[in-house]
Amino acid sequence: MNVTSKLTAAAERLFDRHGYIATGMDRLTEAAGISSRTLYKHVGSKAALMARVLTERDRRFMARIDVRTIDALFAALEDWVRVEGCRGCLFLRSRAETGGDTPEIAEAVALHKDAFHERVGEVVAMDLGREDPALAAQVVVLFEGATHAAVYRGADAVSAARAAAAVLLERARA
């Protein structure tokens, strides 16, 4: 396994569990089993490391929601929560932690949210047989809400979102 990918994987876990700022470089190098010199040779800075983490997470996330129906979208989120836990959206969290003032992070977050919204639009179009931007916006809200309500309500929040999405889809079909 590559040094960079090992580092990125370890960093994602630590950033996700303890927060971006609260995670020191010592914890990162120790978790990745590398020296700080190697870390800086490879990624340049802590912010750049976070940007890499977000880009990698976006890849994994987008692969998981490569589905054809709205119901499958929420089924994918149920899987995600079961496998990766529910501590809210790492993208929004890292952006908020830095007040949006770290360009590398803010850009990675913006790219992810754009891609996510576009994907939801595609899924809605496939499921409904036509585009429906209003329904897509509602599904985005339900997905985001499930992600964050799951922090304190657990997987039930995802189930609730899934059921609500089914009602909205049924109504859009009529």
Added chain:
Amino acid sequence: MNVTSKLTAAAERLFDRHGYIATGMDRLTEAAGISSRTLYKHVGSKAALMARVLTERDRRFMARIDVRTIDALFAALEDWVRVEGCRGCLFLRSRAETGGDTPEIAEAVALHKDAFHERVGEVVAMDLGREDPALAAQVVVLFEGATHAAVYRGADAVSAARAAAAVLLERARA
């Protein structure tokens, strides 16, 4: 205006805009116009200050969502976003920043989320004429989703949630 409430108000603004950890005590004392000695006499620690901020915010938030219908709930959120901006839920953010490991903060967040969920249940019961825990869970998800999608989609996210909630309510009535 009381020293403590002036400090709490200044701290809420800074914590909300720049994050809990990223905001240093110097910025807080300067914004509140007090010395660090006075700050520590009054609140004891940074974590205790954040807990006070969250408790105060909870009071203000709960007063705003003291409504009788689901639609008014989302109208209140639209007001909140217009007045206070949209940077996500400060409760979840501060909990995530500290990894849930700061008891004073974690407790304030848990209290707020419990109160919020209970309030939504009451509003749903008033609007529908009977209790409906499943609908209440869906409204919670929509509300949380609107709060977080508004970070990157603006007030439109709240409108989408509001419309979706109306559909779910209509369906629950039938």
Added chain:
DNA sequence: TGCAATGTAAAACGATCGTTTTACATTGCG
């Protein structure tokens, strides 16, 4: 008048931050 409370300004505390540097070991390829 004098004491207690409450405040400020500013220095100092040790710890830790992200980052760079120094010095040295290992390895793979010409």
Added chain:
DNA sequence: CGCAATGTAAAACGATCGTTTTACATTGCA
């Protein structure tokens, strides 16, 4: 063989962290 690349360990960088302390000013009340 020898050099370039790539790594480690560890010290050091100046800055900043949350918190405490020292020394002093102001105020309100007995």
